[in-house]
Amino acid sequence: MERYEADTTISYPCVGAAGKTGGWRDFKPVIDQSNCIKCLRCWAYCPEGAVLRGEDDSVSIDYDYCKGCGICARECPKKAITMERED
Numbered sequence: 449m450e451r452y453e454a455d456t457t458i459s460y461p462c463v464g465a466a467g468k469t470g471g472w473r474d475f476k477p478v479i480d481q482s483n484c485i486k487c488l489r490c491w492a493y494c495p496e497g498a499v500l501r502g503e504d505d506s507v508s509i510d511y512d513y514c515k516g517c518g519i520c521a522r523e524c525p526k527k528a529i530t531m532e533r534e535d
């Protein structure tokens with residue numbers, strides 16, 4: 449994939465007054481890596497910055513800060529993310 453230089457501001461999740469947002473979750477996103485095409489839509493759309501991007505553009509979930517909103521699953525073009533109920 450071709451890369452471009454860009455000036456931007458990136459924020460990172462941190463502990464707020466109500467604690468870590470991962471504590472709000474009823475459902476958690478689970479990534480089927482075999483179906484992921486590394487398009488990074490989930491990484492770009494996550495409102496909490498809780499989708500982690502690897503050096504090879506693979507993605508994983510930071511469950512400390514994922515609040516379980518499901519946006520990543522909804523935006524994934526390959527349906528590689530499913531929302532599963534927390535235990």
Ligand code: SF4
Nearest residue numbers: 494514515517518520
């Ligand atoms: S469920 Fe919501 S908060 Fe959690 S990783 Fe997906 S988009 Fe981010």
Ligand code: SF4
Nearest residue numbers: 484485487488490524
């Ligand atoms: S949106 Fe889906 S296919 Fe794209 S990087 Fe995320 S999990 Fe992979």
